[in-house]
Structures are given as C-alpha cells and as structure tokens.
Amino acid sequence: xxxxxxxxxxxxxxxxxxxxxxxxxxxxxxxxxxxxxxxxxxxxxxxxxxxxxxxxxxxxxxxxxxxxxxxxxxxxxxxxxxxxxxxxxxxxxxxxxxxxxxxxxxxxxxxxxxxxxxxxxxxxxxxxxxxxxxxxxxxxxxxxxxxxxxxxxxxxxxxxxxxxxxxxxxxxxxxxxxxxxxxxxxxxxxxxxxxxxxxxx
Amino acid sequence: xxxxxxxxxxxxxxxxxxxxxxxxxxxxxxxxxxxxxxxxxxxxxxxxxxxxxxxxxxxxxxxxxxxxxxxxxxxxxxxxxxxxxxxxxxxxxxxxxxxxxxxxxxxxxxxxxxxxxxxxxxxxxxxxxxxxxxxxxxxxxxxxxxxxxxxxxxxxxxxxxxxxxxxxxxxxxxxxxxxxxxxxxxxxxxxxxxxxxxxxx
Numbered sequence: 287x288x289x290x291x292x293x294x295x296x297x298x299x300x301x302x303x304x305x306x307x308x309x310x311x312x313x314x315x316x317x318x319x320x321x322x323x324x325x326x327x328x329x330x331x332x333x334x335x336x337x338x339x340x341x342x343x344x345x346x347x348x349x350x351x352x353x354x355x356x357x358x359x360x361x362x363x364x365x366x367x368x369x370x371x372x373x374x375x376x377x378x379x380x381x382x383x384x385x386x387x388x389x390x391x392x393x394x395x396x397x398x399x400x401x402x403x404x405x406x407x408x409x410x411x412x413x414x415x416x417x418x419x420x421x422x423x424x425x426x427x428x429x430x431x432x433x434x435x436x437x438x439x440x441x442x443x444x445x446x447x448x449x450x451x452x453x454x455x456x457x458x459x460x461x462x463x464x465x466x467x468x469x470x471x472x473x474x475x476x477x478x479x480x481x482x483x484x485x486x487x
Numbered sequence: 488x489x490x491x492x493x494x495x496x497x498x499x500x501x502x503x504x505x506x507x508x509x510x511x512x513x514x515x516x517x518x519x520x521x522x523x524x525x526x527x528x529x530x531x532x533x534x535x536x537x538x539x540x541x542x543x544x545x546x547x548x549x550x551x552x553x554x555x556x557x558x559x560x561x562x563x564x565x566x567x568x569x570x571x572x573x574x575x576x577x578x579x580x581x582x583x584x585x586x587x588x589x590x591x592x593x594x595x596x597x598x599x600x601x602x603x604x605x606x607x608x609x610x611x612x613x614x615x616x617x618x619x620x621x622x623x624x625x626x627x628x629x630x631x632x633x634x635x636x637x638x639x640x641x642x643x644x645x646x647x648x649x650x651x652x653x654x655x656x657x658x659x660x661x662x663x664x665x666x667x668x669x670x671x672x673x674x675x676x677x678x679x680x681x682x683x684x685x686x687x688x
Contacts, residue, residue, distance in 0.1 A: 287633045288632075289589075289605070289632050290632075290636060291628060292629040292630070294531065294625070294627055294628060295532050295626070295629060296528075296626070297532075297604060297629050298524070298525070298526045299644060299647075300503060300651045301503060301526060302499060302525075321526070322525065322526045322528070323499065324499070324523065324525025325499050325522070326525075326535060326537045326616060327616035327618055327619045328523075328617075328618040329617050330617055331495045331497045331498075332616055332617070333499055334525065334527060336526070357500060363664045363665060364665070365670075367665060367670035367671075370667065371667070371668050371671050391492050403500075405498060415527060415623075416529075416531055416533070417530040418527065422616075424495070425497075427492060427494070427495060428494070428495060428498050429492060430491050430498075431489075431490050432491060435491060444653075444654075444656075446500075448501055449664060450651045451667075452644060452645075452660060453644035454666050455645075455667070456664040457661070458660075458661060458664055459501060459651065459653055459660070460658070460661035460662060461659045463561060463650060463656075464564060464656065464657055465656045465657075466571065466572070466655045466656070467572050469566075470568075470572050470573070
C-alpha cells in the first residue's frame with residue numbers, strides 16, 4: 287500500500303510507561319508516570335526521562351537531582367495511568383493508589399514497593415528541548431524483587447509481567463517472538479532455548 | 488517478597504527495538520536496530536538514539552546527520568534481530584532481509600518500505616556518554632502506511648502489530664489494558680470505548 291506523508295509528531299512506538307518516584311525537600315513523596323524515557327548508555331548505565339516544566343515533579347527532581355524509575359506491571363497499570371493524569375499538587379498518589387513507600391539504598395528518594403524493579407538514579411545533566419526538559423541520569427543501584435529471581439539467581443523478567451505504552455494505550459507483553467540473536471542461530475538451538483524459556487505464569 | 492540489591496545495569500524495560508535506516512555519502516543504505524531509543528520532546532517532536540562508536544552506522548549517521556526510524560512489526564522481528572546482530576561492513580542488510588529501499592520525503596536517507604511508520608529525523612546534537620553517543624534529533628516528517636489508517640483518516644496503530652524489546656527478547660503487544668486517562672474515566676465510558684476499539688486483525 288501507499289504511504290501518506292504526515293507532519294512531524296511523537297509517533298515512536300511502543301515506549302515504556304515507567305512510574306518515577308521522587309520527593310520534595312521535606313521528603314514528601316510523589317509519583318509521575320513517564321513515557322518519554324529510555325536507556326541512553328550502557329557503560330556507565332544511564333537513562334533519560336523528559337518532563338514538562340509545568341509538572342509538579344519537575345521541580346522536585348530538578349532540586350533533588352535524584353529519582354527512582356519503578357517498572358510498571360499489568361497489576362500496576364491502573365495506578366500508572368492515575369499517576370500520569372493526576373497532579374501531586376492535588377493528591378497524595380501513594381495514598382490514593384495504596385502504594386507503599388520503601389527506602390532506597392543509595393538515593394534519598396523512596397521506591398514503590400509494589401514494583402518488582404526499582405532503578406535508583408542521579409541526575410547528571412538537564413537539557414532544555416522545548417516543551418520538555420530531558421534529565422540525563424546515571425543508574426546508581428537496582429532493586430529486584432525475589433519473586434522474579436530463580437533459584438540460580440537468574441533474573442526472569444518475564445515473570446514481572448511488564449507493560450508498554452503505544453499510541454495512547456497500555457499493552458501487555460504476551461508472547462516472546464525470539465531472543466536477541468535468534469535470527470542467526472541454528473534452528474535446533476532456538477527450539478531448545480524456547481522450550482526451556484517458557485513464560486512462568 | 489524482599490528485594491535484592493543489584494549493581495547498576497541497563498535494566499529499564501520494555502524498550503523499543505526500532506530499525507534505523509541510514510546511508511553513506513554515496514547513498515549506499517544500511518540498517519541498524521536500536522533499543523536505546525526514545526521520544527524526548529513533544530514540541531518540537533524529538534527523539535534520541537544511542538549508538539556505540541564501533542558500530543558501522545555510527546559514522547554514517549554522524550557524517551550525514553540524518554536517519555530514519557522505521558517502526559518494527561511482528562513480521563519484521565526476524566529482520567530487526569538480524570540488523571541488530573550483523574554489521575553493514577559485512578552484509579547488505581536490505582538485500583539479505585529482502586527489504587525495499589524507499590525514497591524519504593525530507594531527508595536524504597532511505598526508508599524501509601515494509602515498515603508501516605517511517606520517522607524522518609535530522610540530528611541536532613551528539614552527546615558523548617561513555618560506551619554510546621546519544622544522537623538528539625528532530626522529527627522532520629512521518630510516513631504512515633494507508634493500511635493502518637481508517638476511512639476517517641484516523642491512525643489505527645494497533646493494526647501495525649508493533650513489537651517491543653524486553654530483557655533480551657522481542658515481545659508482541661497482544662492486549663490493550665486501557666487508554667491514557669482510563670483510571671479517572673467513568674466506567675460506562677471505558678466500556679463503550681473498549682467495545683469500539685477492538686484490535687483489528
């Protein structure tokens with residue numbers, strides 16, 4: 287089929303929908319759900335999140351220069367949506383969504399206990415882009431729930447039941463289509479890996 | 488359950504797995520699959536992609552300062568994996584994966600015809616982070632296949648059958664869990680929207 291030429295828009299999909307926890311100077315916590323987020327570097331591990339200046343969390347993160355990325359699961363989808371729509375100026379999101387503040391290990395910002403993976407970050411740079419500022423951050427520590435670690439200490443991320451965000455909707459990750467490198471691996475090996483790697487829920 | 492403290496790592500999941508097309512000075516095209524990518528700004532629409540200096544496409548994009556993000560579908564998963572593993576130094580990926588070069592509208596870099604959404608980008612800045620350089624780019628134009636546009640001109644992204652990448656595996660997006668704002672919408676309205684918005688394949 288033919289293609290239509292459309293004006294520039296933020297049409298990259300799917301993207302993450304992560305719950306970013308932060309707090310003010312007095313330690314009062316807040317959560318903002320962010321879709322403009324991504325990994326940007328491997329060594330050292332770095333992420334970026336982009337936030338509008340008008341958002342309540344913008345100043346909290348700018349002042350504290352720390353935040354935590356909490357990965358979003360199917361169970362947390364409703365809370366993630368709520369934390370993306372409502373403002374921390376009007377509502378205590380931890381309380382409203384019955385989420386639990388947990389102490390982080392390195393940063394002075396709380397984790398969301400109900401999220402299976404919490405990524406503690408320190409802001410290294412803030413770049414003004416227009417509608418959003420991009421916070422470039424280094425990952426300081428990672429907290430992983432034991433429920434997604436197997437007896438050999440291996441991370442079974444598929445047990446976390448993560449979701450993504452595409453064109454205004456939250457989607458579950460249902461079916462693995464292959465692992466990195468499967469296109470050049472001999473067929474027998476792929477089959478063996480597939481059999482031993484079924485989704486554990 | 489309790490949490491284990493892990494060392495810093497690139498554990499943000501899921502992320503996109505986009506096929507980025509580029510070309511050298513003579514116009515010879517290449518494709519690199521990138522997971523370190525994301526939207527970073529809305530107005531103007533901007534994206535970032537991070538690339539290791541050692542990668543063949545790194546210099547192509549650095550010199551040309553243009554690239555195209557081609558969204559990855561279930562049908563393109565195998566090719567996306569191949570383009571992420573193999574180097575353009577050794578193989579013509581368009582030829583090997585039987586993909587079709589298509590002329591872009593604004594940039595001087597080809598699109599992948601088989602991808603339903605091609606995002607034409609111009610590099611605005613390159614930031615060295617360590618293992619990767621982050622290319623900050625503005626979206627110049629978007630090409631959308633008519634097969635994912637309905638008769639009213641509305642983009643039905645769910646028809647594109649996009650995939651994402653999580654912890655080393657490609658995943659299909661199977662089931663919508665709700666749209667942005669559903670957590671604060673009255674139940675009747677959500678039900679109505681759900682009924683009229685079933686996945687069209």
